[in-house]
Amino acid sequence: MINENYDAVVIGSGHAGCEAALALARMGQKTLLLTLNLDSIAFLACNPSIGGTAKGHLVCEIDALGGEMGIIADKTTIQRRMLNGSKGPAVQSLRAQADKVMYHTEMKKVLENTKNLFVKQGEVKNIIVKNNKVCGVKTVQGDSFKAKAVVVCTGVYLKSDVIIGKVRQNSGPNGFAPANHLTASLKKLGLKIRRFKTGTPVRVHSDTINYSVLTEQCGEDNIQTFSFMTKTPPKNVIKCYLTYTNLKTHELILNNLDKAPMYNGEIKSEGPRYCPSIESKVVRFADKQQHQLFLEPEALSTKEVYVQGFSTSMPTYLQHQMVHSVLGLENAHIMRDAYAIEYDCIDSLELYPTLQYKKINGLYFAGQVNGTSGYEEAAAQGIIAGINAALFIQNKPPFVLKRDEAYIGVLIDDLTTKGTNEPYRMMTSRAEYRLQLRQDNADLRLTQKGYDIGLVSKERYKAYLNRVKQIEQLKNDLKTVVSPKKIEKMFNEKQETLPKVGITFKDVLKRSNIFVEDLVKYFPEFSKYKPNVLKQVEIDIKYEGYLTKQNIQIEQSKKQENTELSAQIDYSKIKGLRIEAQQKLNKIKPLTLGQASRISGVSPADIAVLTVYLKTLKNS
């Protein structure tokens, strides 16, 4: 029997596990990454894409902190677009089609080449705990790996079942083996185990799609990348296609709901409301005549095409009929069937915002096991769990991002304060201070923090400092006053009223029809600045008024966010709180008044009572 010592063990090598392990190793901890199958490292089990609304933000933030997802995504991008491009800068989100084969290979390469990181195939059976402190893990084979911190990133693999029609198989995604032993150990440690569900659509052979009748979806150039370290933006080398379901498809589904595991009682677990199966969409939005489907190539090295929006757990013969009812897919050959997958997960309310389990020191959880959905959400938790595990080992204060600092902060605060009863998906609307939380300024928000905790590399830090300097320099240059004569041509062309006296370049940029591109065109001296520097400053100038307003909102919320609540408070004694609030507060034990205010079931009136209570406490 093997018996080895590590600083930390990470269980699982999905998107959470990879970031957690890399963060630990890069912060100097000897780390063992255990995975059921080395071939499943960073596997894109569902969509061959990274990013999307709000998710693109998460990737940029992971990158700014010194994570890997953004770099690998840029490296393996085969097509990319900016969603919400016509809207404000805060809600624009990058979405990239990634080559799923390359994504796996590239991430595996990085893991293998990272100092302090040891990757190993093996299944964990037990987490060893002594005196409420984690000591290590034991595998199914009986091998022991001692560690001061353990990060559980088991994704959808815990006791997972794949369901297609009447057939239920104990299997992980894509035929990978499930992890059937660890749940019992988690239960023993006092964790509440829940069962969630998710699903994936069919993959069809590219040559059997009639593209001639479909709408092309091309990528965009000249948009930002995920990583601040990517020097050459990836090229758009593939096309995606758009098609729609139709009444015939809907009829097929509605007439066969008794065969749909989601509706005949076979699947009882909670599925993601924001990433529903096609049968859920058809039932819930009965008035809709059609639903969008995107056809996305899975990789350059394969002819498999992912049918986005067509997730289902119908029996295979119905899947065939459903696919064939769609324009362009009449003769499509299905290479992989769609399926639903059920798995064990925990209740994220049992975690601190560090993602440590409240009852056991050194035991962290990240990713889908916490009840989230999506690669990006998983990776974001992974990096935070990894960072906090490392800081815990190093005996340093924890690292928690606030809601006004990052989407990651919003994500983890939601999970540990509100909890979730369905797979949680990040959304733009969840972030209340989103004008500050943009993709373009993720490095300005987070790279210093990442550097301070020892995760950001010197190279990245240098690039960051350089960008900060450039931005300052440009802002300074924009203070220069320019005479009406010099801007006359530009203003005429852009249909702006020419001022009578000279104005600063900053004021020029404030005009609604004038953008940095125009500035560079008419005043080539600005072309020495990188596009991401120009864009950054343009946003700051054009949205100055709104940014100020939002900053005031943030400042006003600070008082509550900074008011700490002692874990000793027995809320059931405060009779002014409603019973539900007393119970929720006692269960979650929020760290601040701000966190308390976000607990569902705690009303503003309850918070007012708490505020007065705290004051009375302080005065007596």
Add this chain to the structure above:
Amino acid sequence: MEEKTISAISTPMGVGGISVIRLSGKEAKNIASKVFTPLKNKDFNIEPRKMYLGDFKAKNFNEKCMMVWFKKPNSYTGEDVIEFQCHGGTVIANGILDALIDNGAVLAGPGEFTKRAFINGKLTLDEAEGVMDMINAESESEVRAGYNLLQGSLSKEINEIQNILTKMIAKIEVTLDYPENDYEEQTANETVEGINEIKTKLNNILKTASTGQIIKNGSKVLILGKPNVGKSSLLNAILNFERAIVTSIKGTTRDILEETYTFKGVKFILTDTAGLHEANDVVEKIGIEKAKQAINYADVILLVLDASEPLTKEDEQILSLVNNKNTIIVKNKTDLKNNVDLSKYNFKHIIEVSALNKNGIENLKQQIYDLVIDENIINSNLMITNMRHIEAIKKALKYADDCINGINLGITLDVVSIDLKNLWLALGEITGNNNNEEIIDEIFSGFCVGK
């Protein structure tokens, strides 16, 4: 909470029939037993909500007084409360309070009893504010407004507006997370429409504020007129007692006189000024300056004319200072003759009285009342009297305009939603729905010690 037992004198300072000293907290009964011995219950085996006569042993005197125990949670604060009713006067009340403090009670801060009531769920933030307004009320209508606040009628209206707003925000957010269902223009139009509706609602509430303010602060009625037209007599007639010195020598009233009376439950503050005419006398000149200022602050102006004489140059000068909206022309001395010709002026409210005989005074009071009070508002449940609420609604209206302006300038809805949120927050300041600590502080800071 390591909750201390608090105590304070709950009746106003000064000489009175009785004083009430309140004691609230876990130790209330215990502390009381050390200093008070009921005459018929020497071992202090007391029952709640029963009055006990007994001996109170203060440091330097003994006092025969009454004591009642309100058992937790059936008390104002929700804790054990003991109240002593003793003979009036500061010495006795202070002596009792000192004795209670010597035996373990701590002095309560302003509003601390109400704060505890709030923490213990005896009343909500709205209700606390309503209690305060009722305590400070100086007229029946004001009590009614405080009571309505206590009933939550304003909160209900504001919550409804907030709900509409929440739905609008949600609609904008949906399009952000589902870019494929983008109806920016349509949503923008709907948003402007919705905001305009909210603005109408808020303006309607704000309209009640002027009546509300008058009910809270009283309506300012200014008496104007050249010397010796009977201004002071009119004041006395309205007040129904002799306040101003009445003589026939011009310029007797050099200081501004201020007196209040209530009519139909509303408080009116009556101000008499120095006779308004250009004077060489420096002292009187100051009086005139004051009167001109007072015109700006007054809700109603009673311009007094001597009905027995034709208009003089002085009268015409004064007439030119006021506007016809809030001015009532009072023709005094109608017991003599009526020689005043106002045909070249456009005054809507003209009334004839005889201050001397008290003729037409009730009629005048009614006219004043009608000018400032909208009966519909006073009889409705919703009327705002609180300055804090008025400011919040004005702020909300400003943010509403910001939203509309932003949309008109072509700012995308995801950005305009910042203004929508500000609007929401401003409304939350009224109901306490935005958890702003300063607001909570402000509400409780208005309380006096002992409440």
